[in-house]
Amino acid sequence: MLIKLSGGTVYDPVHGINGEQRDIYIQDGYITRKPAASVKIDKIYDLNGKIIMAGAIDIHTHIGGGKVNIARMMLPEDHRSDLVSKTKLTRSGCGHAAPSTFTAGYRYAEMGYTACFEPAMLPANARQAHMEMADTPMVDKGAYAMLGSDDFFLRMLAAKKDREAISDYVGWTINATQAMAIKVVNPGGINAFKFNQRRLNLDEQNEHYGVSPREIIKSLARAVRELGVPHPLHLHGCNLGVPGNMQTTLDTIHAVEGMPLHLTHVQFHSYGTEGDRKFSSGAAQIAEAVNSNPNISVDVGQVLFGQTVTASGDTMMQYSGHWHAHPQKWVIMDIECDAGCGIVPFKYRDKNFVNALQWAIGLELFLLIKDPWRVFLTTDHPNGAPFTSYPHLIRLLMDRSFRNDMLATINKSAAAASVLSSIDREYTLYEIAKMTRAGPARSLGLKDRGHLGGGAIADITVYNDLKDKEKMFEKPLYVFKNGEEIVKNGKIVKIVTGGTHTLRPDYDKSIEQSLKKYFDRYMTIKLVNFRIDDDEIVEHGNSNIIIQPCT
Amino acid sequence: MKTKTHQAVVLKDVPCPFCSLICDDLVIQNSDGKLTVKENGCAIVEAHFSQSPPDDTPALKGKSCSIDKAIEVAARILKQSSQPLLAGLGTDIRGMRSVMRLADNIGATIDHMHSDGAIRNTLVLQDLGWVMTTMSEIKNRADFIIFAGTDASNYPRFFERVIWNKDSLFSDVKKRKIVYIGDKLNTSAGKSLEGTLPTVLKCEQEEINEIISVLHTIIAGNKIHQPIIAGINLITLQKLANQMKEAKYGVIVWAPGELNFPHAELTIQSICELVKYLTRTTRFAGFTLAGGDGVMSANSLSAWQSGFPLRVNFSKGFPKQDVGRNSTKNLLKNKEVDALIWISSFSSNNNPPKANIPTIVLATPGTKLNFKPDVFIPVATPGIDHSGQLIRTDNVVSLTLKKLRDSKYKSVSDILNRMIDLI
Numbered sequence: 001m002l003i004k005l006s007g008g009t010v011y012d013p014v015h016g017i018n019g020e021q022r023d024i025y026i027q028d029g030y031i032t033r034k035p036a037a038s039v040k041i042d043k044i045y046d047l048n049g050k051i052i053m054a055g056a057i058d059i060h061t062h063i064g065g066g067k068v069n070i071a072r073m074m075l076p077e078d079h080r081s082d083l084v085s086k087t088k089l090t091r092s093g094c095g096h097a098a099p100s101t102f103t104a105g106y107r108y109a110e111m112g113y114t115a116c117f118e119p120a121m122l123p124a125n126a127r128q129a130h131m132e133m134a135d136t137p138m139v140d141k142g143a144y145a146m147l148g149s150d151d152f153f154l155r156m157l158a159a160k161k162d163r164e165a166i167s168d169y170v171g172w173t174i175n176a177t178q179a180m181a182i183k184v185v186n187p188g189g190i191n192a193f194k195f196n197q198r199r200l201n202l203d204e205q206n207e208h209y210g211v212s213p214r215e216i217i218k219s220l221a222r223a224v225r226e227l228g229v230p231h232p233l234h235l236h237g238c239n240l241g242v243p244g245n246m247q248t249t250l251d252t253i254h255a256v257e258g259m260p261l262h263l264t265h266v267q268f269h270s271y272g273t274e275g276d277r278k279f280s281s282g283a284a285q286i287a288e289a290v291n292s293n294p295n296i297s298v299d300v301g302q303v304l305f306g307q308t309v310t311a312s313g314d315t316m317m318q319y320s321g322h323w324h325a326h327p328q329k330w331v332i333m334d335i336e337c338d339a340g341c342g343i344v345p346f347k348y349r350d351k352n353f354v355n356a357l358q359w360a361i362g363l364e365l366f367l368l369i370k371d372p373w374r375v376f377l378t379t380d381h382p383n384g385a386p387f388t389s390y391p392h393l394i395r396l397l398m399d400r401s402f403r404n405d406m407l408a409t410i411n412k413s414a415a416a417a418s419v420l421s422s423i424d425r426e427y428t429l430y431e432i433a434k435m436t437r438a439g440p441a442r443s444l445g446l447k448d449r450g451h452l453g454g455g456a457i458a459d460i461t462v463y464n465d466l467k468d469k470e471k472m473f474e475k476p477l478y479v480f481k482n483g484e485e486i487v488k489n490g491k492i493v494k495i496v497t498g499g500t501h502t503l504r505p506d507y508d509k510s511i512e513q514s515l516k517k518y519f520d521r522y523m524t525i526k527l528v529n530f531r532i533d534d535d536e537i538v539e540h541g542n543s544n545i546i547i548q549p550c551t
Numbered sequence: 552m553k554t555k556t557h558q559a560v561v562l563k564d565v566p567c568p569f570c571s572l573i574c575d576d577l578v579i580q581n582s583d584g585k586l587t588v589k590e591n592g593c594a595i596v597e598a599h600f601s602q603s604p605p606d607d608t609p610a611l612k613g614k615s616c617s618i619d620k621a622i623e624v625a626a627r628i629l630k631q632s633s634q635p636l637l638a639g640l641g642t643d644i645r646g647m648r649s650v651m652r653l654a655d656n657i658g659a660t661i662d663h664m665h666s667d668g669a670i671r672n673t674l675v676l677q678d679l680g681w682v683m684t685t686m687s688e689i690k691n692r693a694d695f696i697i698f699a700g701t702d703a704s705n706y707p708r709f710f711e712r713v714i715w716n717k718d719s720l721f722s723d724v725k726k727r728k729i730v731y732i733g734d735k736l737n738t739s740a741g742k743s744l745e746g747t748l749p750t751v752l753k754c755e756q757e758e759i760n761e762i763i764s765v766l767h768t769i770i771a772g773n774k775i776h777q778p779i780i781a782g783i784n785l786i787t788l789q790k791l792a793n794q795m796k797e798a799k800y801g802v803i804v805w806a807p808g809e810l811n812f813p814h815a816e817l818t819i820q821s822i823c824e825l826v827k828y829l830t831r832t833t834r835f836a837g838f839t840l841a842g843g844d845g846v847m848s849a850n851s852l853s854a855w856q857s858g859f860p861l862r863v864n865f866s867k868g869f870p871k872q873d874v875g876r877n878s879t880k881n882l883l884k885n886k887e888v889d890a891l892i893w894i895s896s897f898s899s900n901n902n903p904p905k906a907n908i909p910t911i912v913l914a915t916p917g918t919k920l921n922f923k924p925d926v927f928i929p930v931a932t933p934g935i936d937h938s939g940q941l942i943r944t945d946n947v948v949s950l951t952l953k954k955l956r957d958s959k960y961k962s963v964s965d966i967l968n969r970m971i972d973l974i
């Protein structure tokens with residue numbers, strides 16, 4: 001099957017194509033070079049005047065795993081306002097803050113996304129995370145295994161095990177849990193909370209182990225690099241949400257001593273303590289640090305107003321934030337000497353000073369960080385807002401007058417405390433293509449995704465060229481997944497399962513001897529049963545495995 | 552028939568599908584299809600593994616038939632039904648995926664045989680939330696464990712595995728304090744390895760709530776003027792309250808299915824309120840013993856696929872949870888359903904409800920039925936006859952079950968998928 005996408009305006013930053021009219025050819029799921037004139041083209045899409053980009057990639061979205069499922073279970077009132085009926089093609093479900101798996105897959109595809117990465121897969125809960133992702137159709141999935149608060153790792157660090165041993169453990173974890181990268185959440189803090197510590201700064205010690213978040217971050221960042229994991233250590237830093245945490249974030253950037261580091265939902269880590277309310281924007285300082293440290297990438301975790309639910313591995317900070325739960329219900333779980341989770345429903349209000357300033361801080365970060373290759377578009381779904389608000393967020397970035405209109409409606413003190421009104425920058429389509437496609441693909445090491453060159457997987461989104469960018473991005477004209485048309489006019493026309501991205505870093509298998517001993521003595525599952533086999537990912541026909549190379 | 556002789560095969564690290572602890576250290580010997588538990592068994596395991604499957608065939612109203620015929624008739628019943636009920640739901644993840652697909656397809660209601668218990672927890676989760684923990688955390692951290700209304704005897708290895716475990720990372724297992732609150736509890740397992748007896752507060756199950764509430768009141772620093780509460784001396788409760796405050800990592804264990812009285816969810820709510828209050832100053836967590844027959848898997852999978860935990864109705868084309876109306880008992884009593892599929896692929900001791908509507912039973916071979924259903928199909932058991940996945944009682948860990956023997960029976964999933972193809 002040879003398909004021609006004819007005459008569209010192409011944005012493909014990997015190849016430096018910035019809004020040029022190009023034809024794109026698709027053969028058997030891949031993008032291919034222009035065939036010889038004698039070759040018969042099976043189908044031609046006339047896309048004159050339409051915008052073409054690679055399929056979008058969400059580098060950080062909580063779509064699968066225990067904590068998301070607890071959020072689903074605990075929010076029937078949220079679901080009732082967004083029930084989704086079955087159709088001839090699609091399954092029923094529900095949407096909004098913690099959507100059902102099917103609905104999440106459909107809505108991502110209908111928004112032009114073709115891959116989504118679950119950033120907080122607890123190794124102890126990895127099997128369930130994969131089962132949920134397998135039931136999330138349409139898009140490719142992948143997950144980052146969470147380390148840094150697990151007792152096995154902290155024991156190694158406290159015992160001053162050599163770095164090879166730690167790399168072996170990290171490598172084993174990625175293999176055993178079918179992960180794509182390593183995430184660390186409040187490094188050592190989830191563990192410290194189990195010993196009743198309520199706060200843990202970058203250089204404060206976990207009382208039991210005597211190790212600090214700084215040591216944990218350095219150790220894991222090094223292991224990730226030495227294993228050749230393409231994506232840098234994915235860090236949810238210390239002190240999430242705490243006024244003044246900007247300094248922690250700046251110190252963290254310096255702590256890695258030039259090693260690659262990804263700071264996730266950095267908006268929640270960019271707060272100062274100025275002003276009457278001792279809460280201010282640290283966006284300028286953070287942006288400056290990102291701009292001057294090319295080893296750093298970020299995703300923003302933009303806050304948008306309305307009801308949502310926060311679901312995080314950070315039990316320590318979720319516990320301290322539970323007083324603000326809306327509605328007043330919340331869950332904290334300690335999990336398997338591995339990590340934990342906290343689920344706190346939350347309503348961001350535009351007339352609330354703190355929430356309004358959070359909104360402004362996120363936008364300031366987007367607009368002050370200069371290199372769109374290193375800042376990715378996220379709301380930390382669902383923590384800052386559900387992913388369905390991405391088109392609105394894109395309009396805020398691309399349309400200055402719209403942004404200023406919105407700014408005029410938020411809490412006046414917050415608006416006055418923000419530099420947002422003085423920022424003229426408007427993102428271009430080329431920059432949007434970098435931050436939602438090319439950048440995430442490069443950061444994750446997905447060489448055949450995020451671009452439209454020959455040999456790439458034909459994950460392609462076609463948009464109508466509309467002035468209202470929210471309308472444009474919420475309803476693509478076409479979405480192609482592996483070369484198949486799956487969405488037309490913003491609606492699903494074909495169901496596909498999507499695959500699971502994994503990584504297979506090499507490690508010294510002898511680490512399994514100490515792991516087996518540890519599991520036999522202290523865990524409640526056998527090491528051999530902990531590991532997730534390839535068969536489990538593929539056996540229900542809901543997914544296939546895509547092994548990405550290490551560097 | 553010629554008997555084939557095989558050498559006995561010994562399988563290690565076998566997960567057990569018959570209770571929600573899913574112990575995965577079993578050593579099982581397969582001699583010619585006959586399974587024997589060699590190591591790490593318990594009463595439940597022995598009973599199930601030692602059973603050879605009796606020769607059972609599909610049947611229509613008690614009359615043997617081919618599996619194709621049985622599936623065809625079942626599909627016809629479902630097709631003609633305007634409001635079917637899929638109940639029992641004793642199956643694994645894959646079986647439950649098929650249940651959900653079928654329910655969505657035909658607009659059915661889904662309910663599990665143990666959802667009375669699951670629902671009590673759901674109501675608390677949806678109203679209040681909680682602070683919870685998991686098995687390995689208890690094993691390594693707990694220093695103070697309260698059993699509220701359960702003795703965990705339906706989970707025979709609970710004490711061996713996570714209370715009186717040999718090795719623990721942080722807690723001195725020998726010094727663990729055990730407390731029981733409730734009625735008809737066998738407290739013998741609570742005796743420590745050094746012979747220390749547990750504290751037992753004997754009261755009616757309905758009175759646990761009162762005791763928990765008084766403990767909460769004392770811990771919050773308020774005065775109680777009544778000298779005896781639910782038959783327990785106030786001084787005893789004051790002492791217990793102090794011990795709870797001083798605990799480094801306390802756990803309250805309950806089994807929602809064993810709190811079997813009207814509005815038992817309020818007792819669970821009080822437990823969760825107390826745990827949350829204690830978490831202000833120390834670490835405390837809840838833990839539930841969920842019940843077997845895959846109830847955790849059914850509940851979780853229902854939530855991720857539909858957005859709602861169990862007792863979901865799909866008749867309007869979208870999921871709708873109603874924990875009271877959608878119970879098997881109420882739907883049958885109120886004549887709100889006109890066909891029933893009942894599924895039980897683990898224990899052969901579960902019995903489907905007798906209803907005056909067309910009934911399809913998918914059950915473990917040898918299940919004794921006290922009526923002749925319109926369709927009966929014997930099914931394979933996950934973790935014995937085929938591989939599969941189950942979610943453990945803590946709702947975090949899931950395990951992959953093994954196929955231990957060859958079986959002529961089909962899995963629940965295979966049978967339901969064939970019905971779906973015919974509808």
